Amino acid sequence: MTVKIDPQTAELAKTSFIHDPRAGDKSKVMLTKALGSRVWDETGREYLDFTAQAWSNNLGANDPRVVEAAIAQLREITHARPNFNTPVLLELTALLRSISPGDLNRIGYCLHGSSAVEMAMKLALKNRPSAKHILVLQDAYHGRSVTTMAASWPHPKDPFHAISPTFHRVPHPDAYRPRLGMSIEQEVELCLSLMEDTITKGVDGGVAAIMVEPIMGNGGHIVHPKSYHQGLRDICDRHGILLIWDEIQSGFGRTGEMFAADYYGIQPDIMTFGKGVGGGFPLAGIFASDKLDEFESGEDQLTFGHFPVAMAAAVACVKAIIEDDLCANARRLGDFATQRLGEMSERRKLIGDVRGPALFVSCELVKDRTTKEPATKAASEVYRRGVERGVLYGESRYLGLGNLIKIKPPLDCTQQDMAHALDVFDEILGELEAENIA
Ligand SMILES: Cc1ncc(COP(=O)(O)O)c(C=O)c1O
Structure with a gap:
């Protein structure tokens, strides 16, 4: 289907607040339709979407079950204040409780991941009233509100710094770029001891929470060993600190388990969720342990924090993830992808490292495998080409590493589409090597 957009309207895109450096560039695609792992532009051209938009269409785009559920809800009630109940709120809560790890049975809702992270931090501060610090990891990404930007890696030229709260960013292990040639086990030990030193000597006053992404997403797809997460859990228990896992990107099947907490077999005290839960509708929130005090009325209440349409979509989406066993598909397809990328790396020297798990797939492109200097130009060329x-790859443009290619399609993607996306990637890397672009 072709959608006609006159040139004057197209110009308007440049005035949008979500204008990015690629606007006006041919690689900025105008989306008019989406279904499953595919999107179409205004000329009717089809693309495989291996970004799942913002790694957020865990269930393929516009799944009919989600669309029907949202339409049915639209006919009943679209807007309800958080201090009222709706049947769909209760249905979603029961469904999420049935899949939440351990005693994470309290659920709070909002519309964006950044607000969910703020909700998690507020709940931690409420439960540790004498403590005012939250420790986060260097290279973390927790969102784009003023507070969550301050909790993330330092944003270049951050104009919001003047009103940012203070967080303490603590080093974390990196298996691909270990410090001083250490083994990953030594890195884990060092970083855990730096974390404990920060708690005992690095801050004035108590620490309410340590907040981490179980697998670091936007800060470089860094996968930590279980021993590191277990170490953080033990530190929290020793010091009476709450452990927050930000599962906005890792939740709802992306790691091949429903949550990264299941993948690692470790339970945080508070866990955020967002992105994949709503089947394309905005929804996010937190799971909190039964042992924590809850918010009192007015402490966390947003006008649209209870959005029945997104909740109906989420009920359909989460049921579909369970019924279609998309965690198993994510594991199977992820293994296929990482294995193919591993084989490719024997021929394509640009590939420095291949990472999983499941459909949290990425590879780092490097100019040289010994120096590991990021091949940032090659990464943008992979995106452009x-x-x-007709294949949309994820590309990291964040601090430090702009060299990551992310292969994160919806979890119901087929092996045929995955094989095609990898063949095209292989072809592009071949061209870049021939043209000496890195
Ligand atoms: C781990 C993590 N936390 C928080 C966020 C922020 O979510 P949102 O963009 O919905 O505010 C993101 C988004 O990428 C994320 O990956």
Whole structure:
């Protein structure tokens, strides 16, 4: 289907607040339709969407079950204040409780991941009233509100710094870029001891929470060993500190388990969720342990914090993830992808490292495998040439590493589509090597 957009309207895109450096560039695609792992532009051209938009269509786009549930809800009630109940709020809560790890049975809702992270921090501060610090990891990404930006890696030229609260960013282990040639076990030991030193000597006053992404997403797809997460859990228990896991990106099947907490077999005290839960509708929130005090009325109440349409979509989406066993598909397809990328790396020297798990797939492109200097130009070219060939790859443009290619389609993607996306990637890397672009 072709959608006609006159040139004057197209110009308007440049005035949008979500204008990005690629606007006006041919690689900025105008989306008019989406279904499953595919999207279409205004000329009717089809693309494989291996970004799942913001790694957020865990269930393929516009799944009919989600669309029907949202339409049915629209006919009943679209807006309810958080201090009222709706049947769909209760249905979703029961469903989420049935899949939440351990005693994470209290659920709070909002519309965006950044607000969910703020809700998690507020709950931690409420439960540790004498403590005012929250420790986060260097390279973390927790969102784009003023507070969550301050909790993330330092944003270049951050104009919001003047009103940012203070967080303490603590080093974390990195298996691909270990410090001083240490083994990952030594890195884990060092970083855990730095974390404990920060708690005992690095801050004035108590620490309410340590907040981490179980698998670091936007800060470089860094996967920590279980021993590191277990170490953080033990430190929290020793010091009476709450452990917050930000599962906004890792939740709802992306790691091949429903949550990264299941993947690692470790339970945080508070866990955020967002992205994949709503089947494309905005929804986020937190799971909190039964042992924590809850918010009192007015402490966390947002006008649209209870959005029945997104909740109906989420009920359909989460049921579909369970019924279609998309965790198993994510594991199977992720293994296929990482294995193919591993084989490719024997021929394509640009590939420095291949990472999983499941459909949290990425590879780092490097100019040289010994120095591991990021091949940032090659990464943007993969994105650009992918668009030309009808495949949308994820590309990291964040601090430090702009060299990551992310392969994160919806979890119901087929092996045929995955094989095609990898063949195109292989072809593009071949061209870049021939043209000496890194
Ligand atoms: C781990 C993590 N936390 C928080 C967020 C922020 O979510 P949102 O963009 O919905 O505010 C993101 C988004 O990428 C994320 O990956």
